Amino acid sequence: GMTAQILDGKGLAATVRARVAAEVRQRFSARPPSLHVVLVGDDPASAVYVRNKERAAAEAGIAGAIHRLPAAASEAEILELVERLAADDAIDGILVQLPLPAHVQSARILAAIPARKDVAGFHPENAGRLFRGEPLGEVLVPCTPLGCMHLLGLSGVDPRGKRAVVVGRSAIVGRPMAMLLLAADATVTIAHSRTENLAAVCQEADILVAAVGRPEFVRGSWIKPGAVVLDVGSNRVTGVDGGSKLVGDVHFAEASAVAGWITPVPGGVGPMTIACLLENTLLARSFADAR
Numbered sequence: 001g002m003t004a005q006i007l008d009g010k011g012l013a014a015t016v017r018a019r020v021a022a023e024v025r026q027r028f029s030a031r032p033p034s035l036h037v038v039l040v041g042d043d044p045a046s047a048v049y050v051r052n053k054e055r056a057a058a059e060a061g062i063a064g065a066i067h068r069l070p071a072a073a074s075e076a077e078i079l080e081l082v083e084r085l086a087a088d089d090a091i092d093g094i095l096v097q098l099p100l101p102a103h104v105q106s107a108r109i110l111a112a113i114p115a116r117k118d119v120a121g122f123h124p125e126n127a128g129r130l131f132r133g134e135p136l137g138e139v140l141v142p143c144t145p146l147g148c149m150h151l152l153g154l155s156g157v158d159p160r161g162k163r164a165v166v167v168g169r170s171a172i173v174g175r176p177m178a179m180l181l182l183a184a185d186a187t188v189t190i191a192h193s194r195t196e197n198l199a200a201v202c203q204e205a206d207i208l209v210a211a212v213g214r215p216e217f218v219r220g221s222w223i224k225p226g227a228v229v230l231d232v233g234s235n236r237v238t239g240v241d242g243g244s245k246l247v248g249d250v251h252f253a254e255a256s257a258v259a260g261w262i263t264p265v266p267g268g269v270g271p272m273t274i275a276c277l278l279e280n281t282l283l284a285r286s287f288a289d290a291r
């Protein structure tokens with residue numbers, strides 16, 4: 001059978017990061033963009049994500065700091081920190097690493113980040129502007145779906161008029177992904193756990209995005225021959241050798257025999273998420289000049 005072309009997210013992320021670094025030097029040498037990350041508690045996965053973001057930002061010439069609070073920090077203490085960062089004109093981007101401890105209402109914390117500094121794209125104002133179809137270069141949108149759009153661009157497949165199916169409707173991935181595809185003139189279907197005949201829905205897709213959170217959930221038989229498959233899933237599973245490995249929401253071995261283009265896991269969507277955080281920080285920095 002045919003074999004899909006691999007959409008190399010690692011390579012594309014390096015290109016995006018280099019472009020951000022060049023823009024930082026060329027446009028913002030007087031005051032480089034700054035990104036401040038709030039990390040509450042000691043979740044090991046969050047600690048790794050935050051360290052990776054810090055390293056990528058530093059490599060691109062982006063300034064900033066990580067603000068660590070103990071797991072027992074109260075909602076008021078976290079709010080106080082976010083409000084202090086929000087009020088500081090020298091700070092362009094604020095990212096609160098999720099999940100927050102269970103005793104904290106995340107929505108309250110996230111709403112304290114001014115929309116123009118919301119580099120994660122989670123603020124209701126930014127979500128609303130994306131929903132409204134406002135011009136994309138002017139709105140901070142969530143990093144993972146933005147990264148998926150870049151990967152789609154790498155395939156060379158123009159989404160205009162194409163059938164796109166997004167499996168998953170989370171506020172962080174599925175919904176904004178669908179809005180970005182709609183903005184790019186695709187005909188978009190959002191599927192979820194209540195969708196009937198999911199395999200048949202997916203078979204319609206020229207562009208299939210899987211953001212489900214279930215290892216190897218999308219099978220090869222669900223994929224239209226030649227389709228672009230973007231696999232957002234990042235699931236840690238135990239391999240046959242007893243070691244742990246990362247797999248996507250798509251059954252890669254099956255899907256890559258049918259699809260035209262496919263993102264691997266790891267090395268696909270994951271690295272693009274961080275690269276897009278840097279892109280968003282650059283956009284937030286340009287807002288500071290425009291004010």
Ligand code: NDP
Nearest residue numbers: 144168169170173192193211212213232233234269270273
């Ligand atoms: P959520 O758990 O928030 O959402 C999962 C979605 O999948 C829901 O909308 C759910 O439907 C749907 N779903 C669950 N089971 C089924 C099913 N059997 N059939 C159809 N749809 C189903 O996850 P996220 O959106 O946050 O993340 C999705 C995946 O992407 C995860 O693997 C996560 O680890 C990964 N991820 C990777 C990132 C990266 O940078 N690579 C960044 C963010 C996430 P319903 O709404 O009906 O419950």
